[in-house]
Amino acid sequence: MTTVERPTTVARLDAGAVEYRLERRGEVAVVVLHGGHMRAGLALGEEIFAECGHSVLVPSRPGYGRTSPATGATPAAFADVVRDLCGHLGIERVAAVVGVSAGGRTAVSMAARHPDLVERLILQSALGFLPWPDRRTRLAANIAFTPATERATWGAMHALLRLAPGLGLRMMLGDLSTRPAREILAALTPGDRATLIALFSLMRSGHGFRNDLRASAEETAQVTQPALVVATRNDGAVPFAHAESLMARLPRAELVESRAGSHFIWFADDYPAIADRIRDFLTSEPSHHG
Template sequence: MVEIIQTKKGLLEYRSEGNGPVVLVLNGGHTNCCSPFEHEEFFLGKGYRLVIPSRPGYGRTPSISGRTAEEFAHTLSSLLDALMIDKVIVIGISAAGRTALHFAGNYPNRVTKLILESAVTCEAWPDSRTRRGALIVFNRLSEKFTWALLRQIGRYAPDLFLKLLLPALSSLKADEVIKSWDENERRAVLKFLLASRSGAGFLNDIKHTFDDFTQITVPTLIIASTYDKSVSPENSIKAAKQIKGAELMMIPAQSHLIWFSKYKTEIENKIAEFIQD
C-alpha cells in the first residue's frame, strides 16, 4: 500500500507490505517505492514487514525532504516515529548506501542490522564522466525524455536496450551478461530497468557523501559483485575493512544488479543467516 505522510522533517511517499519485524528498504538510483524489490517475496515469506520510502526527488517525495544523505536519514527517523516503529533492519541499495550509513550512524539504537547491497559508501561516485553526463540526460527537464526514449527501445528492441545500459552496469561484455541470464532473469531485468525514472533524485544522489565509518556500530553485512561497473567493488571492500565486525560477501554476479543472477538464492541464504543471528 502506497501512502503519503507528513513527518516532522518533511513530506514522504512510502510503501508498506506485510506484518512483523520491520525491514526499511532504501532503493537505489532511478527508483521509487513502487520499483521492483527483488527480495520482497523472500522477506514477506519469512514474516517481515517492508517499509519502502521513495527517496527525495523520486516518486512523490520532494527533494526538500532531504537533499543530503544525512538530512534524509533524519527524515527517515521521523517516518518511523510517525508509524510508531521503534527498530528496523536497514537495507541500503546502490546509491542509497550513504543514506543507510548515515541512518545507522545517527540512530544506532533504531537499527538492529545493516545490509548494504551493491552500495555506494566512501569512494568517489560516480566518476567525472558519468557525473557530467548525468547533469545533461538526468536533469529535471531531460530525464523524462531520456527514459521515454529508452522505454521505447526496450519495448521494441529489448536486446539493444540491454546492450545500451549494460556497459554502465558491468565490466563484462554485454553479450556475456545477457547470456548468463535465464529467460525469467532477463524478463525481470527488463521489467526493473523499464520502470526507471530519475526525477530530481539522481542529481541529489551524486552529491551525497559519507566518510566516518567509526559511527557504524551495528552488525553489518556487505554484498557486492566483483564485476560491478556502476559502483566500484572498492566501496564494499573499504567499508568492510573500516566497519568493525562487518561481513563481506563478494560474488561473481555478472553486473551491478546482483539480484538478477544465479547467485540470488545464495545471497538470500546469507541474508537469512545474518538477520537470524
C-alpha cells in the same frame, strides 16, 4: 521475481513529504533504501525479507517518486526523516536497514545515527564514501538527467525497451558491468530478462539522481551494529573498491562476494546461497558494541 508498480502513500512529516510503501507482516520491519532511478513503488530483491516474516518499509529517497527533493536532501538528513517516518507508522524495531547502490550512504547514516532503532545493516552493491562517480558518468548525468531532459531521456529508453527489448537491455546493462553486455545478457534466464525489462521500463530519475551525485559526510565509524556487505567485482556502476572501503571502515562488517556479472546481484546463479546468508544474518543476535 516479478516487477510491477506497487501502491504507495505519502506521509506529511515536519521535514516534508515522503512517499513510502509499507507491507506489514509483523512488528519487526526491514527498511529498504533502493538506489538510483528507483522509487518506493518498485521492488527489487525484497522477497528474502518477506520470507523472514518481516514487514518491509520502502521510502522513496529525496527527489524520487513523490518525495520532495528538499526532504532531507543529504544522506544524514534523510536518515533522520526515515526515523521520523518509522515513528509516524508505529515501527519501533528495525531488524535491518538495507542500502542498495546509491541508497547505501543513507543506510549507513541511519545505522550510525539511530542505533536505538536499527539492529543490523545490510549493504548490497552499495556506494561507500569514496569519490563517485567518475568524470564521464557525472558529465553524462548532468546532460541526461536535468529537469529539462530527464523525461525525454527515459521516454526514449522506455520506447526502445518496448520496440527492441534486447537492444534496450544491452544498452542498460552496458553501464552496469565491467564485462561485455552481450555476455551478461546471454547468462540471464528468459524470466530474468523479462523482469529486468519490466524494471527498466518503470524507472525514472526525477530530481533524485543528480542529488545522488553530491558528496556526503561519512559516518561509518559510528556504526556499532553488525553489517553485511554484498558486492561483485564485475559491478560497472559501483566499483568493488567501495565494498573494500566499507569493510575497512565499518567496525563489525562481513563481506559476501557475489559472482554476479553485473550490478544486479539478484540475477546470478549464486544468489540463493547469498539469500541464505542474509537470512542467517537477519536471525543472528543483533548485539551492539558499547
